[in-house]
Amino acid sequence: MKLFEKITNPREIRRKLGLNQQEFWSRIGVTQSGGSRYESGRNMPKPVRELLRLVHVEQIDLSKVRREDFEIVEYLKETHPDLYKSLRKAVRAKMEAQEGSSEATAS
Structure with missing residues (x-):
């Protein structure tokens, strides 16, 4: 899901x-009433939509999360892009492996 992408059905x-x-x-x-x-x-305002995406879709x-974490990531990108x-790539592979194992367990 892209940043600020329209969430069409939060109930779902x-x-x-x-x-x-x-x-x-x-x-x-x-x-709850909101x-x-x-x-x-x-x-839904963009900030609420983005919080919903981060917390409930991305499971963050x-x-x-701290500001320092973002600063470290930016520093790493700038000084050591490789x-x-x-x-x-390693984190994505780990996440895919976890998703695969959780799908196998659910079957």
Whole structure:
């Protein structure tokens, strides 16, 4: 999913995760009633949509992300682009392997 891509059905995402509205929306700082309005078709602001994507689609725990982490990534990209690409490739391979093993376990 691309940055700020339109999320057309937050209710579907919530249901796939098995969360009630309170659990789902509170993780991104939205009240249950506000989330209900978004699920009913009200236009979702870009910041809310992006938080929903990061937390519920990408499964990123925002409580663990620090500004320093982004600065380190940018520094690594600028000063050691080959190492950055190598690390990125290794992380993607690890994620694909985990997805494959979790799909095999679910079968």
